[in-house]
Amino acid sequence: MIYRKIDYFLPFVKDAFPLEKVPLVQCITNVVTIESVANALLYIDAKPFMGDDPRGFPEFFQQNDSLFLNLGHISADREKAILSAALIALETKTPDVVDLVGVAGSKYRLKLARQLFELRPTVIKGNLSEMRAFCGLTSAARGVDVSIEDTNESAINDLVQAMTQINHSHPESLLLATGQRDLIVSDGKAIFLENGTSQLDRFTGTGDIVGALVTALLGAGTPALKATIAAISYFNLGAEKAQKTTIGLANFRNETLNQLSLLMNQPNWYGEIRGGTL
Numbered sequence: 046m047i048y049r050k051i052d053y054f055l056p057f058v059k060d061a062f063p064l065e066k067v068p069l070v071q072c073i074t075n076v077v078t079i080e081s082v083a084n085a086l087l088y089i090d091a092k093p094f095m096g097d098d099p100r101g102f103p104e105f106f107q108q109n110d111s112l113f114l115n116l117g118h119i120s121a122d123r124e125k126a127i128l129s130a131a132l133i134a135l136e137t138k139t140p141d142v143v144d145l146v147g148v149a150g151s152k153y154r155l156k157l158a159r160q161l162f163e164l165r166p167t168v169i170k171g172n173l174s175e176m177r178a179f180c181g182l183t184s185a186a187r188g189v190d191v192s193i194e195d196t197n198e199s200a201i202n203d204l205v206q207a208m209t210q211i212n213h214s215h216p217e218s219l220l221l222a223t224g225q226r227d228l229i230v231s232d233g234k235a236i237f238l239e240n241g242t243s244q245l246d247r248f249t250g251t252g253d254i255v256g257a258l259v260t261a262l263l264g265a266g267t268p269a270l271k272a273t274i275a276a277i278s279y280f281n282l283g284a285e286k287a288q289k290t291t292i293g294l295a296n297f298r299n300e301t302l303n304q305l306s307l308l309m310n311q312p313n314w315y316g317e318i319r320g321g322t323l
């Protein structure tokens with residue numbers, strides 16, 4: 046693990062915000078956090094569209110700039126809709142992000158995730174426990190959150206190795222695993238980021254929001270690695286700021302979301318990025 050100075054990260058964050066254009070981001074996402082995801086997109090000046098009915102897809106895909114597919118809330122119908130949207134994204138070269146919510150504890154989600162991966166999403170992401178399950182490693186997760194046992198040094202090393210192998214056979218897709226330390230594997234390169242605060246584990250939808258922010262940046266024309274590093278750093282540095290001025294989780298949540306619209310006005314918002322290469 047080599048820590049890198051801010052100069053290493055500058056090309057990935059410097060001009061990422063404000064977005065170059067206002068992207069229309071189509072989201073098929075879970076009902077738990079759908080409103081937070083839509084508002085988070087609006088706060089960074091993207092346009093959300095929660096269009097999940099396949100009857101609308103031919104029209105939606107003429108308008109959208111990118112697609113967010115989140116497995117947090119699945120039914121037989123939604124599974125069909127997600128697969129059909131991923132196929133159209135491949136055909137129309139619409140950049141897309143697959144969020145592996147719940148794959149660690151749900152075999153049919155894992156099966157769907159593998160099917161979606163064959164359709165070459167631009168980015169595939171999950172928390173550390175979800176990404177372990179996706180890579181075929183044992184995962185200690187219960188439900189949708191990271192399990193502490195999946196976050197120690199040796200678990201992280203195994204995961205980076207497994208992600209690198211998968212990236213080798215599927216070079217079109219960037220892999221992202223989130224948690225206290227975020228891991229990114231793309232083009233054979235492995236990068237880690239360490240911003241954020243432990244309270245981010247204590248309100249729901251943080252991973253969903255990060256997934257949607259990556260999707261918005263892709264929709265604005267940002268390449269995958271830059272979109273991923275910029276989205277995570279922007280969200281996590283906003284949360285660090287929120288933590289300093291709030292008491293209580295509901296206020297922290299509110300201020301973290303508030304920072305999505307504010308942080309970009311600070312010229313050096315990325316100055317405190319911590320991370321490096323693996």
Ligand SMILES: Nc1ncnc2c1ncn2[C@@H]1O[C@H](COP(=O)(O)OP(=O)(O)OP(=O)(O)O)[C@@H](O)[C@H]1O
Nearest residue numbers: 172223224225240241242243245249250251252253
């Ligand atoms: N303990 C932590 N310390 C610092 N940052 C964290 C921590 N846990 C999560 N984060 C940050 O919070 C964001 C969401 O990551 P997390 O792994 O919690 O997603 P998730 O489990 O998919 O969330 P959800 O399922 O609630 O949407 C990421 O940007 C990550 O870096």
Ligand SMILES: Cc1ncsc1CCO
Nearest residue numbers: 075077117146189249250
């Ligand atoms: C709590 C929860 N359950 C299914 S999806 C979801 C939101 C976090 O992704």
Ligand SMILES: [Mg+2]
Nearest residue numbers: 146172252253
């Ligand atoms: Mg998640």
